Amino acid sequence: MQxxxxxxxxxQRITDFAPAFGIIxxxxxxxxxxxxxxxxxIPYDEIPNFPVSTVESxxxxxxxxxxxxKPVVVMQGRFHYYEGYSMEQVVFPVRVxxxxxxxxxxxxxxxxxLNPGFDTSDLMVITDHINLQPSNPLIGRNLDELGxxxxxxxxxxxxxxxxxxxxxxxxxxxxxxxxxxxxxxxxMLETPxxxxxxxxxxxxxxxxxxxxxxxxxxxxxxxxxxxxxxxxMCTPDRLKKVKLSDILEAAAIAEPRMTALIRExxxxx
Ligand code: HPA
Numbered sequence: 001m002q003x004x005x006x007x008x009x010x011x012q013r014i015t016d017f018a019p020a021f022g023i024i025x026x027x028x029x030x031x032x033x034x035x036x037x038x039x040x041x042i043p044y045d046e047i048p049n050f051p052v053s054t055v056e057s058x059x060x061x062x063x064x065x066x067x068x069x070k071p072v073v074v075m076q077g078r079f080h081y082y083e084g085y086s087m088e089q090v091v092f093p094v095r096v097x098x099x100x101x102x103x104x105x106x107x108x109x110x111x112x113x114l115n116p117g118f119d120t121s122d123l124m125v126i127t128d129h130i131n132l133q134p135s136n137p138l139i140g141r142n143l144d145e146l147g148x149x150x151x152x153x154x155x156x157x158x159x160x161x162x163x164x165x166x167x168x169x170x171x172x173x174x175x176x177x178x179x180x181x182x183x184x185x186x187x188m189l190e191t192p193x194x195x196x197x198x199x200x201x202x203x204x205x206x207x208x209x210x211x212x213x214x215x216x217x218x219x220x221x222x223x224x225x226x227x228x229x230x231x232x233m234c235t236p237d238r239l240k241k242v243k244l245s246d247i248l249e250a251a252a253i254a255e256p257r258m259t260a261l262i263r264e265x266x267x268x269x
Contacts, residue, residue: 002049003092007099009048014040014064019073021266022097022222024213026078026109028251029229032259033074036065044077050096051079051089062093068267073097080209082187087137091216095146098220104161104269105217106262110251111207111228112189112242114199115179116235121254123261124177124205125165126226127157131211132184138219147219156214158223161265165225168264174257179204181228183211189242195234205230225265229254 017039025032044050044060052060060077079090094105111124118124142149162178169176182203184190190198190206198206205228217224231250232242 003095003099006047006049006096010042010062010096010100013042017064017071018101019064019071019097020101020103021067021070021072021269022094022102022105023072023074023262024078024105024107025074025076026209026229026251028110028231028248029108029255029258030076031255032262033063033076035259035263036063036067036072036074038063038065040064049092051085051092068263070266070269072266073100073102078209078213081133081135081185081212082208087135087139087212090212091137094213094216095220098146098217098222102222104158104223104225105213106265107210107213107224107226108258108262109207109210109226109228110231110247111181111205112195112232112234113205113230114195114234115177115204118177118204118230118233120230120233121250122175122177122230123254123258124179124181124228124230125162126181126210126228127162127178128180129156129211129214130180130182130201130203131215132182133211134185137212137216147221151219153218156218156224158225161223161225161269164268165261165265168261168268172260172264174261177204181210181226182206184208190234192236192239195239196236206234227258227261229258
């Protein structure tokens with residue numbers, strides 16, 4: 001099977017290293033790797049069957065190393081459905097992480113703020129999600145060796161990790177919002193009517209990633225922690241034209257706080 005072949009290849013390259021945490025970094029949130037004591041780096045295009053970035057600049061790689069003395073694997077560069085990948089490709093790395101022995105998944109993303117109590121560059125701990133992607137990675141023949149046909153989704157975001165994060169927020173003086181993340185296909189941002197709709201159906205933040213990977217992780221019973229960086233406010237009174245540079249700027253401001261939170265969460269886990 002393709003997953004097994006990719007896993008075996010990686011295992012050969014990371015002699016004696018067994019990652020316990022998998023980390024997926026969102027747009028503009030890659031600086032966490034500067035905190036890593038890096039042991040191995042494997043570009044995606046060297047791994048058999050791995051999806052390869054077809055677009056522009058971001059060179060994807062898996063980085064293996066120690067964060068707070070714990071063994072982790074970081075995906076530098078993730079795959080989005082809007083780039084033209086299948087859902088199976090989007091979640092392929094998460095499944096490989098599980099086969100490598102990863103026990104917990106930590107995900108970050110950049111998101112638009114729908115909750116009027118939020119501000120740009122806030123961190124929002126994700127407590128639940130709404131999947132508005134046009135497909136999902138579990139459609140098709142069920143991979144019984146990974147998980148059940150109808151996985152439970154009543155407690156997707158690990159309650160213990162959410163609680164621990166809130167304690168860390170208090171301890172480190174990092175303001176943490178909590179809320180529901182809605183995943184949309186993109187790549188366009190939303191119209192004012194769409195933002196209103198997403199807010200009405202119960203979302204606090206909107207973005208174009210995360211939920212497929214989280215669904216695949218929960219299918220495999222992996223505990224998940226996820227955090228959004230609010231890069232732009234989308235409430236009617238604060239909605240304005242958004243450029244990618246604005247999103248990257250807001251992400252850069254929040255980045256050190258997000259990195260501190262994840263590092264501390266891993267230290268205490
Ligand atoms: N919508 C969707 N995705 C996003 C947004 C948004 O407003 N901001 C950052 N990612």
